[in-house]
Amino acid sequence: MDAKQKFEQFVASEGLRRTGQRTKVLDVFLATERHVTVQELHDLVRKKHKGIGYATVARTVKLICESGLCRQVDFGDGALRYEHKYDHEHHDHLICVECGKFEEIYSPKLEKLQHELVRKYDYVQKSHKLDIFGLCPECAKKNAQKTT
Amino acid sequence: MDAKQKFEQFVASEGLRRTGQRTKVLDVFLATERHVTVQELHDLVRKKHKGIGYATVARTVKLICESGLCRQVDFGDGALRYEHKYDHEHHDHLICVECGKFEEIYSPKLEKLQHELVRKYDYVQKSHKLDIFGLCPECAKKNAQKTT
DNA sequence: GGAGTATTTGATAATGATTATCAATAGCAC
DNA sequence: GTGCTATTGATAATCATTATCAAATACTCC
Numbered sequence: 122m123d124a125k126q127k128f129e130q131f132v133a134s135e136g137l138r139r140t141g142q143r144t145k146v147l148d149v150f151l152a153t154e155r156h157v158t159v160q161e162l163h164d165l166v167r168k169k170h171k172g173i174g175y176a177t178v179a180r181t182v183k184l185i186c187e188s189g190l191c192r193q194v195d196f197g198d199g200a201l202r203y204e205h206k207y208d209h210e211h212h213d214h215l216i217c218v219e220c221g222k223f224e225e226i227y228s229p230k231l232e233k234l235q236h237e238l239v240r241k242y243d244y245v246q247k248s249h250k251l252d253i254f255g256l257c258p259e260c261a262k263k264n265a266q267k268t269t
Numbered sequence: 270m271d272a273k274q275k276f277e278q279f280v281a282s283e284g285l286r287r288t289g290q291r292t293k294v295l296d297v298f299l300a301t302e303r304h305v306t307v308q309e310l311h312d313l314v315r316k317k318h319k320g321i322g323y324a325t326v327a328r329t330v331k332l333i334c335e336s337g338l339c340r341q342v343d344f345g346d347g348a349l350r351y352e353h354k355y356d357h358e359h360h361d362h363l364i365c366v367e368c369g370k371f372e373e374i375y376s377p378k379l380e381k382l383q384h385e386l387v388r389k390y391d392y393v394q395k396s397h398k399l400d401i402f403g404l405c406p407e408c409a410k411k412n413a414q415k416t417t
Numbered sequence: 418g419g420a421g422t423a424t425t426t427g428a429t430a431a432t433g434a435t436t437a438t439c440a441a442t443a444g445c446a447c
Numbered sequence: 448g449t450g451c452t453a454t455t456g457a458t459a460a461t462c463a464t465t466a467t468c469a470a471a472t473a474c475t476c477c
Binding site: 136137138140142143172173174175176177180199 | 452453454455456457458463464
Binding site for chain 1: 386387403
Protein backbone atom coordinates (compact mmCIF):
# COMPACT_ATOMS: atom_id res chain seq x y z
CA MET A 122 0.00 0.00 0.00
CA ASP A 123 1.04 3.54 -0.75
CA ALA A 124 2.33 5.62 2.14
CA LYS A 125 -0.20 8.37 1.67
CA GLN A 126 -3.01 5.86 1.57
CA LYS A 127 -1.72 4.27 4.74
CA PHE A 128 -1.67 7.62 6.49
CA GLU A 129 -5.16 8.52 5.35
CA GLN A 130 -6.42 5.18 6.48
CA PHE A 131 -4.85 5.77 9.88
CA VAL A 132 -6.34 9.24 10.15
CA ALA A 133 -9.76 7.90 9.26
CA SER A 134 -9.52 4.97 11.65
CA GLU A 135 -8.75 7.35 14.50
CA GLY A 136 -11.77 9.47 13.70
CA LEU A 137 -9.59 12.38 12.68
CA ARG A 138 -10.07 14.65 9.74
CA ARG A 139 -8.32 14.83 6.43
CA THR A 140 -6.95 18.31 5.95
CA GLY A 141 -4.88 20.08 3.35
CA GLN A 142 -2.18 20.87 5.88
CA ARG A 143 -1.70 17.26 6.88
CA THR A 144 -1.45 16.16 3.30
CA LYS A 145 1.06 18.86 2.47
CA VAL A 146 3.26 18.16 5.47
CA LEU A 147 3.24 14.46 4.66
CA ASP A 148 4.17 15.13 1.04
CA VAL A 149 7.13 17.28 1.93
CA PHE A 150 8.22 14.86 4.63
CA LEU A 151 8.12 11.83 2.34
CA ALA A 152 10.10 13.73 -0.29
CA THR A 153 12.85 14.44 2.23
CA GLU A 154 15.54 11.82 2.50
CA ARG A 155 17.04 13.25 5.63
CA HIS A 156 16.64 13.10 9.37
CA VAL A 157 14.85 16.38 9.99
CA THR A 158 13.97 18.28 13.12
CA VAL A 159 10.55 19.87 13.36
CA GLN A 160 12.21 23.20 12.75
CA GLU A 161 13.83 21.99 9.54
CA LEU A 162 10.69 20.33 8.32
CA HIS A 163 8.75 23.49 9.03
CA ASP A 164 11.20 25.48 6.92
CA LEU A 165 10.90 22.98 4.07
CA VAL A 166 7.13 23.04 4.22
CA ARG A 167 7.02 26.82 4.14
CA LYS A 168 9.05 26.95 0.96
CA LYS A 169 6.09 25.42 -0.82
CA HIS A 170 3.21 26.43 1.35
CA LYS A 171 3.43 29.74 3.09
CA GLY A 172 0.66 29.66 5.63
CA ILE A 173 1.43 26.48 7.53
CA GLY A 174 2.44 27.02 11.15
CA TYR A 175 5.11 25.40 13.26
CA ALA A 176 2.59 23.86 15.61
CA THR A 177 0.79 22.15 12.78
CA VAL A 178 4.00 20.66 11.44
CA ALA A 179 4.94 19.43 14.91
CA ARG A 180 1.52 17.92 15.45
CA THR A 181 1.44 16.31 12.04
CA VAL A 182 4.85 14.69 12.26
CA LYS A 183 3.77 13.17 15.56
CA LEU A 184 0.67 11.83 13.90
CA ILE A 185 2.77 10.35 11.13
CA CYS A 186 4.83 8.56 13.76
CA GLU A 187 1.71 7.15 15.33
CA SER A 188 0.59 5.92 11.96
CA GLY A 189 3.79 3.90 11.78
CA LEU A 190 5.26 5.75 8.80
CA CYS A 191 7.92 7.58 10.74
CA ARG A 192 10.19 7.17 13.66
CA GLN A 193 11.97 9.49 16.01
CA VAL A 194 15.71 9.46 16.14
CA ASP A 195 17.86 11.21 18.67
CA PHE A 196 21.50 11.90 17.91
CA GLY A 197 21.94 13.62 21.23
CA ASP A 198 22.21 17.12 19.85
CA GLY A 199 19.25 18.45 21.75
CA ALA A 200 16.56 18.18 19.11
CA LEU A 201 14.46 15.24 18.10
CA ARG A 202 14.72 14.21 14.51
CA TYR A 203 12.31 12.28 12.36
CA GLU A 204 12.87 9.90 9.48
CA HIS A 205 10.12 8.38 7.40
CA LYS A 206 10.02 4.67 6.78
CA TYR A 207 8.67 4.81 3.28
CA ASP A 208 10.95 2.92 0.92
CA HIS A 209 13.35 2.27 3.76
CA GLU A 210 14.28 -0.89 5.52
CA HIS A 211 14.72 -0.73 9.24
CA HIS A 212 18.25 0.30 10.07
CA ASP A 213 20.46 1.51 12.87
CA HIS A 214 22.87 4.40 12.99
CA LEU A 215 26.61 4.77 13.13
CA ILE A 216 27.29 8.35 14.16
CA CYS A 217 30.55 10.29 14.08
CA VAL A 218 30.95 12.25 17.30
CA GLU A 219 33.36 14.67 15.68
CA CYS A 220 31.66 15.81 12.49
CA GLY A 221 28.10 14.55 12.97
CA LYS A 222 28.12 12.45 9.83
CA PHE A 223 26.35 9.13 10.05
CA GLU A 224 25.81 5.88 8.26
CA GLU A 225 22.68 3.83 8.19
CA ILE A 226 23.62 0.29 8.99
CA TYR A 227 21.74 -2.95 9.04
CA SER A 228 22.55 -6.45 10.14
CA PRO A 229 20.07 -9.30 10.14
CA LYS A 230 22.27 -11.15 12.59
CA LEU A 231 22.02 -8.28 15.01
CA GLU A 232 18.26 -8.15 14.68
CA LYS A 233 18.01 -11.86 15.31
CA LEU A 234 20.17 -11.66 18.41
CA GLN A 235 18.04 -8.89 19.78
CA HIS A 236 14.86 -10.84 19.36
CA GLU A 237 16.42 -13.74 21.20
CA LEU A 238 17.43 -11.47 24.04
CA VAL A 239 13.98 -9.95 24.29
CA ARG A 240 12.40 -13.37 24.38
CA LYS A 241 14.70 -14.37 27.19
CA TYR A 242 13.22 -11.60 29.34
CA ASP A 243 9.63 -12.40 28.32
CA TYR A 244 9.19 -9.01 26.75
CA VAL A 245 7.17 -8.28 23.64
CA GLN A 246 9.33 -6.22 21.32
CA LYS A 247 7.85 -3.13 19.71
CA SER A 248 10.91 -1.40 18.35
CA HIS A 249 14.48 -0.63 19.11
CA LYS A 250 17.08 1.97 18.61
CA LEU A 251 20.75 1.21 18.25
CA ASP A 252 23.09 4.14 17.94
CA ILE A 253 26.79 3.51 17.77
CA PHE A 254 28.99 6.51 18.39
CA GLY A 255 32.52 6.76 17.12
CA LEU A 256 34.82 8.41 14.65
CA CYS A 257 34.31 8.24 10.91
CA PRO A 258 37.37 7.30 8.85
CA GLU A 259 38.18 10.95 8.04
CA CYS A 260 37.95 12.17 11.62
CA ALA A 261 39.85 9.16 12.91
CA LYS A 262 42.67 10.02 10.51
CA LYS A 263 42.70 13.66 11.59
CA ASN A 264 42.81 12.66 15.22
CA ALA A 265 45.68 10.28 14.59
CA GLN A 266 47.68 13.09 12.98
CA LYS A 267 47.01 15.45 15.87
CA THR A 268 48.46 13.09 18.46
CA THR A 269 51.60 12.64 16.38
CA MET B 270 41.12 1.77 41.16
CA ASP B 271 38.45 3.35 43.27
CA ALA B 272 35.85 5.44 41.46
CA LYS B 273 36.51 8.52 43.53
CA GLN B 274 40.21 8.23 42.91
CA LYS B 275 39.59 7.88 39.22
CA PHE B 276 37.49 11.02 39.22
CA GLU B 277 40.04 12.99 41.19
CA GLN B 278 42.76 11.85 38.88
CA PHE B 279 40.70 13.01 35.92
CA VAL B 280 40.02 16.37 37.52
CA ALA B 281 43.70 16.83 38.24
CA SER B 282 44.76 15.75 34.75
CA GLU B 283 42.46 18.36 33.23
CA GLY B 284 43.92 21.08 35.38
CA LEU B 285 40.66 21.50 37.26
CA ARG B 286 40.22 22.00 40.96
CA ARG B 287 39.11 19.64 43.61
CA THR B 288 36.14 21.12 45.41
CA GLY B 289 33.82 20.04 48.17
CA GLN B 290 30.81 20.33 45.90
CA ARG B 291 32.23 18.00 43.28
CA THR B 292 33.10 15.41 45.88
CA LYS B 293 29.65 15.58 47.44
CA VAL B 294 27.82 15.31 44.14
CA LEU B 295 29.95 12.34 43.14
CA ASP B 296 29.30 10.61 46.46
CA VAL B 297 25.55 10.96 46.18
CA PHE B 298 25.62 9.93 42.55
CA LEU B 299 27.66 6.79 43.18
CA ALA B 300 25.33 5.82 46.01
CA THR B 301 22.33 6.01 43.70
CA GLU B 302 21.51 2.86 41.81
CA ARG B 303 19.08 4.54 39.48
CA HIS B 304 18.99 6.41 36.23
CA VAL B 305 18.60 9.94 37.47
CA THR B 306 17.88 13.23 35.75
CA VAL B 307 19.83 16.30 36.84
CA GLN B 308 16.69 17.47 38.62
CA GLU B 309 16.45 14.24 40.60
CA LEU B 310 20.12 14.18 41.42
CA HIS B 311 19.92 17.77 42.58
CA ASP B 312 17.06 16.86 44.92
CA LEU B 313 19.04 13.93 46.30
CA VAL B 314 22.12 16.06 46.82
CA ARG B 315 20.15 18.74 48.64
CA LYS B 316 18.81 16.25 51.14
CA LYS B 317 22.34 15.95 52.48
CA HIS B 318 23.91 19.21 51.49
CA LYS B 319 21.66 22.25 51.47
CA GLY B 320 23.71 24.85 49.67
CA ILE B 321 24.55 23.11 46.41
CA GLY B 322 22.90 24.64 43.35
CA TYR B 323 21.32 23.06 40.33
CA ALA B 324 23.94 24.41 37.96
CA THR B 325 26.74 22.85 39.96
CA VAL B 326 25.07 19.46 39.92
CA ALA B 327 24.50 19.72 36.17
CA ARG B 328 28.09 20.74 35.58
CA THR B 329 29.47 18.05 37.84
CA VAL B 330 27.51 15.19 36.35
CA LYS B 331 28.79 16.24 32.94
CA LEU B 332 32.31 16.18 34.28
CA ILE B 333 31.74 12.73 35.68
CA CYS B 334 30.65 11.60 32.24
CA GLU B 335 33.80 13.02 30.73
CA SER B 336 35.84 11.17 33.30
CA GLY B 337 34.33 7.96 32.02
CA LEU B 338 32.49 7.07 35.21
CA CYS B 339 29.04 7.84 33.93
CA ARG B 340 26.99 7.75 30.81
CA GLN B 341 23.93 9.49 29.54
CA VAL B 342 20.84 7.51 28.80
CA ASP B 343 17.76 8.79 27.07
CA PHE B 344 14.49 6.95 27.44
CA GLY B 345 12.73 9.47 25.28
CA ASP B 346 10.78 11.15 28.05
CA GLY B 347 12.27 14.55 27.44
CA ALA B 348 15.00 14.59 30.06
CA LEU B 349 18.48 13.17 29.94
CA ARG B 350 19.30 10.61 32.56
CA TYR B 351 22.62 9.53 33.94
CA GLU B 352 23.83 6.22 35.27
CA HIS B 353 27.20 5.66 36.85
CA LYS B 354 29.40 2.84 35.72
CA TYR B 355 30.94 2.04 39.06
CA ASP B 356 30.44 -1.65 39.89
CA HIS B 357 28.48 -2.02 36.67
CA GLU B 358 29.30 -3.78 33.48
CA HIS B 359 28.32 -2.12 30.27
CA HIS B 360 24.76 -2.99 29.44
CA ASP B 361 21.85 -2.05 27.22
CA HIS B 362 18.24 -1.39 28.10
CA LEU B 363 14.99 -3.16 27.54
CA ILE B 364 12.28 -0.62 28.25
CA CYS B 365 8.56 -1.14 28.72
CA VAL B 366 6.64 1.50 26.77
CA GLU B 367 3.57 1.03 28.94
CA CYS B 368 4.82 1.26 32.50
CA GLY B 369 8.34 2.60 32.02
CA LYS B 370 9.98 -0.31 33.81
CA PHE B 371 13.23 -1.47 32.33
CA GLU B 372 15.79 -4.26 32.46
CA GLU B 373 19.49 -3.93 32.03
CA ILE B 374 20.59 -6.48 29.51
CA TYR B 375 23.93 -7.61 28.24
CA SER B 376 25.09 -9.93 25.54
CA PRO B 377 28.71 -10.46 24.56
CA LYS B 378 27.59 -11.80 21.20
CA LEU B 379 25.77 -8.57 20.51
CA GLU B 380 28.81 -6.54 21.45
CA LYS B 381 30.99 -8.60 19.19
CA LEU B 382 28.65 -8.24 16.25
CA GLN B 383 28.59 -4.50 16.71
CA HIS B 384 32.33 -4.26 16.66
CA GLU B 385 32.42 -6.22 13.46
CA LEU B 386 29.88 -3.90 11.89
CA VAL B 387 31.78 -0.81 12.95
CA ARG B 388 34.98 -2.20 11.53
CA LYS B 389 33.23 -2.86 8.24
CA TYR B 390 32.53 0.86 7.92
CA ASP B 391 36.05 1.85 8.99
CA TYR B 392 34.76 3.66 12.01
CA VAL B 393 36.49 3.82 15.37
CA GLN B 394 33.94 2.91 18.00
CA LYS B 395 33.64 5.07 21.08
CA SER B 396 30.40 3.90 22.60
CA HIS B 397 26.96 2.78 21.73
CA LYS B 398 23.45 2.86 22.97
CA LEU B 399 20.96 0.11 22.36
CA ASP B 400 17.46 0.65 23.64
CA ILE B 401 14.82 -1.93 22.92
CA PHE B 402 11.25 -0.82 23.44
CA GLY B 403 8.47 -3.23 24.11
CA LEU B 404 6.06 -4.55 26.68
CA CYS B 405 7.16 -6.14 29.91
CA PRO B 406 5.53 -9.48 30.78
CA GLU B 407 2.96 -7.82 33.05
CA CYS B 408 1.89 -5.17 30.56
CA ALA B 409 1.84 -7.70 27.73
CA LYS B 410 -0.56 -9.80 29.78
CA LYS B 411 -2.80 -6.83 30.54
CA ASN B 412 -2.93 -5.88 26.88
CA ALA B 413 -3.81 -9.41 25.88
CA GLN B 414 -6.76 -9.34 28.27
CA LYS B 415 -7.99 -5.99 26.93
CA THR B 416 -8.22 -7.25 23.38
CA THR B 417 -10.19 -10.29 24.47
C1' DG C 418 50.82 30.71 56.70
C1' DG C 419 49.45 34.53 53.33
C1' DA C 420 48.81 37.01 48.89
C1' DG C 421 47.66 36.69 44.12
C1' DT C 422 45.27 34.58 40.43
C1' DA C 423 42.21 31.87 38.03
C1' DT C 424 38.61 28.46 38.71
C1' DT C 425 34.29 27.37 40.72
C1' DT C 426 29.98 28.30 42.63
C1' DG C 427 25.05 29.58 43.00
C1' DA C 428 21.32 32.45 41.71
C1' DT C 429 19.23 33.79 37.89
C1' DA C 430 18.55 34.83 33.11
C1' DA C 431 18.77 33.18 28.40
C1' DT C 432 18.07 29.78 25.10
C1' DG C 433 15.72 26.31 22.46
C1' DA C 434 12.62 22.68 21.78
C1' DT C 435 8.19 21.00 22.75
C1' DT C 436 3.53 21.48 24.37
C1' DA C 437 -0.70 24.06 25.67
C1' DT C 438 -4.12 27.75 24.78
C1' DC C 439 -7.81 29.68 22.27
C1' DA C 440 -10.35 32.23 18.87
C1' DA C 441 -11.05 31.66 14.03
C1' DT C 442 -11.41 28.38 10.36
C1' DA C 443 -12.74 24.43 7.93
C1' DG C 444 -14.13 19.18 7.56
C1' DC C 445 -17.72 16.03 7.86
C1' DA C 446 -22.47 14.12 8.66
C1' DC C 447 -26.93 15.12 8.08
C1' DG D 448 -26.45 24.49 3.36
C1' DT D 449 -26.42 23.89 8.54
C1' DG D 450 -24.55 22.52 12.80
C1' DC D 451 -21.18 20.42 15.30
C1' DT D 452 -16.56 19.55 16.35
C1' DA D 453 -11.74 18.87 14.97
C1' DT D 454 -8.04 21.57 13.27
C1' DT D 455 -5.22 25.45 12.55
C1' DG D 456 -1.93 29.20 13.50
C1' DA D 457 -0.14 32.66 16.45
C1' DT D 458 1.47 32.99 20.70
C1' DA D 459 2.29 31.89 25.41
C1' DA D 460 3.72 28.44 28.75
C1' DT D 461 6.66 24.85 30.13
C1' DC D 462 10.71 22.34 30.88
C1' DA D 463 15.49 21.07 30.47
C1' DT D 464 19.84 22.74 29.51
C1' DT D 465 23.26 26.31 29.03
C1' DA D 466 25.18 30.98 29.75
C1' DT D 467 26.20 34.95 32.79
C1' DC D 468 28.57 37.14 36.44
C1' DA D 469 29.76 38.69 41.02
C1' DA D 470 31.30 36.48 45.15
C1' DA D 471 33.66 32.66 47.16
C1' DT D 472 37.25 29.39 47.07
C1' DA D 473 41.23 26.32 45.61
C1' DC D 474 45.87 26.19 44.22
C1' DT D 475 50.69 28.18 43.40
C1' DC D 476 54.42 30.57 44.78
C1' DC D 477 56.70 32.93 48.12
